[in-house]
Amino acid sequence: MRRLPRYRVKFSKDGPARYSSHLDMVRFFDRSTRRAGLPVAFSEGFNPHPKFSFAAPLPVGVAGLEEYMDMELKEYLAPDEIARRLAENLPAGYAIRGIKEVPGQAPALMSRVSRAAYRAVTAAPDSYSERALQAVIERLMSRQEIYISRQSKGKSKDVNIRPGIFRLAGSLKGHILEINMELLIGSTGNVRPEEVLRLLSGDGGIPVDPEDFRIYRTALLAEGDTGPVSLWEA
Structure with missing residues (x-):
């Protein structure tokens, strides 16, 4: 099976965004990647969801200056291109701090x-x-x-x-x-x-x-x- 490219996204969450929940944040990234036209990979089954994984939930009201998410795409894109397209579509309070490709076999962020x-x-x-x-x-x-x-x-x-x-x-x-x-x-x-x-x-x-x-x-x-x-x- 072909291994899908995997990217680590470093971002911040401050201002009005710090009052959004972890579930809200997942929805924001789902919506933003769709608007950016990124070829995000989805899980299989009756309720497919985007292949995102976050390092640790951020409590409501706490700002995050160095947060992390891994995501898989169906095809390779340059990290700079992903960062540009994603940054243009994120809600107020979110900012992309860096994106890089990581090995597909790398341990999950939460672990x-x-x-x-x-x-x-x-x-x-x-x-x-x-x-x-x-x-x-x-x-x-x-x-x-x-x-x-x-x-x-x-x-x-x-x-x-x-x-x-x-x-x-x-x-x-x-x-x-x-x-x-x-x-x-x-x-x-x-x-x-x-x-x-x-x-x-x-x-x-x-x-x-x-x-x-x-x-x-x-x-x-x-x-x-x-x-x-x-x-x-x-």
Whole structure:
């Protein structure tokens, strides 16, 4: 059987698009590829669907600056041509950051992604200091275990998320408070950025409502031979 050409699409999702769901995004790409006249391959069966695969769903309200999708075409097109045609037909808030051909036997994106980097920003509290911010972060990261309660199928379950917080840093830049995180994501589990922000804003923490942060997912990472690498390089 002839192997179909497979392409990795790197894109961003921000502005009004960050309020669309993952299912909405799949529909947008389906519609956009049709309008662009791209020869997308479809699955077989009673309900054929385009051969798209995404790295990891993006929560509603979170912007994605480096998101990934693999797609198969029925015939070869130059990556630059695909990027041009697709960019002209995407909804507002979406932008193509790169497209390249990948080997057909390459592992699925969802099986490779293991970490995600996030940036959360908000207005800095009045008179809040860099020293106080660093003390809150150091106190949280010094803990051996961090249990939070999650709801699953109507039941509450305590989960230790500390092993999934790989990096946590913060800074004050003028009137902006910024938190940077590298968290577990993928088939082995997930740590959500809003969970970490709630911990940082808890008793004796940053005097900011966690809901006031604007969150950006800045990178999706895979485990490489010498450490985490971008999915673009994986």
